[in-house]
Amino acid sequence: MCICLYAQQHRTRCIERKIMSTHGKTPTLRVIVDRGRCCGYGLCAQLCPEVYKLDENGLVYVESELIPGGLEEEAREGAAACPAEALVIEAIQS
Numbered sequence: 555m556c557i558c559l560y561a562q563q564h565r566t567r568c569i570e571r572k573i574m575s576t577h578g579k580t581p582t583l584r585v586i587v588d589r590g591r592c593c594g595y596g597l598c599a600q601l602c603p604e605v606y607k608l609d610e611n612g613l614v615y616v617e618s619e620l621i622p623g624g625l626e627e628e629a630r631e632g633a634a635a636c637p638a639e640a641l642v643i644e645a646i647q648s
């Protein structure tokens with residue numbers, strides 16, 4: 555496995571731990587991002603900038619697929635506003 559992949563996995567785990575400790579609530583939702591569909595309108599990032607980020611090309615990305623507790627409504631609104639249907643919110647199975 556490439557060391558870059560290890561670094562990415564480590565970074566993702568750290569971000570997920572930070573999300574849980576910062577917001578205090580265990581995430582109950584996650585977002586599936588289909589960057590291939592993203593057209594870069596940026597509506598999602600306007601509605602929920604804590605979850606949806608835009609890269610240098612204006613395309614969406616997330617630092618973690620876990621949606622921090624307390625941001626569920628904003629994350630849902632951002633996904634619903636996407637004209638390209640690039641964002642899908644789903645419940646985390648426990």
Ligand code: SF4
Pocket residue numbers: 591592593594595596597598599606612613614635636637638639640641
């Ligand atoms: S609203 Fe949809 S198309 Fe626009 S940046 Fe977000 S994911 Fe991409």
